[in-house]
Amino acid sequence: MKLVELLDRGGLEDIVSSRDLVALKLHFGEKGNTAFIRPVFVRHIVNRLRSIGALPFLTDANTLYAGTRGNSVSHVTTAIENGFAYAVVNAPVIIADGLRGGSYTAVPVTQRHVKTAYVGKEIVDADALISLAHFKGHELSGFGGTIKNLGMGCAARKGKLQQHSDLSPKVKLKKCVGCGECVAHCSHEAISLSDENKAVINSKKCVGCGECILICPNGAIDVQWGRDISLFQKKMAEYTLAVLKNKREKALFVNFITQVSPACDCYGHNDAAIVGDIGIVASRDPVAIDQASVDLVNGQVPAEGSCISGRVETGQDKFRVLYPKIDWSIQLDHAEKIGLGTRKYQLVSL
Numbered sequence: 458m459k460l461v462e463l464l465d466r467g468g469l470e471d472i473v474s475s476r477d478l479v480a481l482k483l484h485f486g487e488k489g490n491t492a493f494i495r496p497v498f499v500r501h502i503v504n505r506l507r508s509i510g511a512l513p514f515l516t517d518a519n520t521l522y523a524g525t526r527g528n529s530v531s532h533v534t535t536a537i538e539n540g541f542a543y544a545v546v547n548a549p550v551i552i553a554d555g556l557r558g559g560s561y562t563a564v565p566v567t568q569r570h571v572k573t574a575y576v577g578k579e580i581v582d583a584d585a586l587i588s589l590a591h592f593k594g595h596e597l598s599g600f601g602g603t604i605k606n607l608g609m610g611c612a613a614r615k616g617k618l619q620q621h622s623d624l625s626p627k628v629k630l631k632k633c634v635g636c637g638e639c640v641a642h643c644s645h646e647a648i649s650l651s652d653e654n655k656a657v658i659n660s661k662k663c664v665g666c667g668e669c670i671l672i673c674p675n676g677a678i679d680v681q682w683g684r685d686i687s688l689f690q691k692k693m694a695e696y697t698l699a700v701l702k703n704k705r706e707k708a709l710f711v712n713f714i715t716q717v718s719p720a721c722d723c724y725g726h727n728d729a730a731i732v733g734d735i736g737i738v739a740s741r742d743p744v745a746i747d748q749a750s751v752d753l754v755n756g757q758v759p760a761e762g763s764c765i766s767g768r769v770e771t772g773q774d775k776f777r778v779l780y781p782k783i784d785w786s787i788q789l790d791h792a793e794k795i796g797l798g799t800r801k802y803q804l805v806s807l
């Protein structure tokens with residue numbers, strides 16, 4: 458199979474040894490979404506790893522928002538319902554950051570924006586890492602590829618909050634009914650009720666664990682989304698550096714440039730692909746693979762009937778048309794600056 462050949466040519470046997478616990482990091486898709494990577498592809502990768510004598514497992518970290526993957530029970534259930542059952546993929550699903558997203562390893566990176574990264578413990582503990590990213594548009598980073606899959610996707614809840622905001626979530630006062638559940642749940646005593654019976658978060662006490670976001674029955678607590686998109690992308694690149702810190706020689710990156718949906722697989726739906734399927738690319742360089750994937754998508758004819766149809770020519774930047782205010786190149790530029798990889802690449806077709 459070409460996918461297995463691609464992995465072998467990408468250096469699979471250089472990064473994986475017999476008895477290695479190998480984390481296959483992917484996004485299982487929110488319930489209702491259908492654009493995520495097909496489980497049958499994952500099975501072929503698992504079987505190849507097993508033939509080397511490795512012990513692969515499928516993993517992702519819990520989400521910040523209270524969707525269908527916000528705790529490990531819901532997350533595993535969603536993964537199975539989306540087809541990632543053992544009987545299909547031949548490997549177990551192990552959520553990287555524990556039952557409620559509180560199981561992480563603090564990884565020192567001493568970068569400009571991230572000094573310590575909070576990465577899902579099971580990913581840090583794995584012997585090798587294979588990133589399987591569904592390449593697509595993304596409403597915060599322009600596109601989502603390997604850097605997004607690793608930097609944001611491997612971060613525990615505290616790490617995701619750190620990237621999305623300056624740690625503290627915010628209370629939407631109109632939705633808060635003053636039930637006090639978040640006050641009782643916050644183990645850092647960072648939430649109190651005001652005289653108006655509304656929750657108030659003390660950012661000096663808050664450690665950014667994000668638990669209150671899940672706890673609030675009214676969805677009244679949320680991340681401070683998109684306060685600074687440029688900073689967000691830079692933090693994501695620095696987090697990727699942290700994820701790979703103990704795995705630079707034990708990591709391989711694969712982008713599935715298929716069903717290139719305009720937005721993240723975190724939505725419970727997906728719009729029509731913006732271009733036809735291009736294929737699958739693999740690399741040992743997490744920056745080069747994303748640059749090559751962007752270029753491949755931008756070189757395509759826009760798909761008829763998609764949301765960019767008639768708004769962009771072949772060869773033009775489709776991601777800037779999708780998200781005019783977001784400069785996706787920031788993540789690649791910063792990643793290159795901090796030594797994560799290079800934006801230069803050479804494509805070899807199989």
Ligand code: SF4
Pocket residue numbers: 628632633634635636637638639640655656672673674675676677678
């Ligand atoms: S749990 Fe939600 S509704 Fe209840 S006090 Fe906290 S923020 Fe308000």
Ligand code: SF4
Pocket residue numbers: 625626642643644645646647648658662663664665666667668669670
């Ligand atoms: S994020 Fe964690 S520490 Fe901060 S207020 Fe919410 S529950 Fe408390």
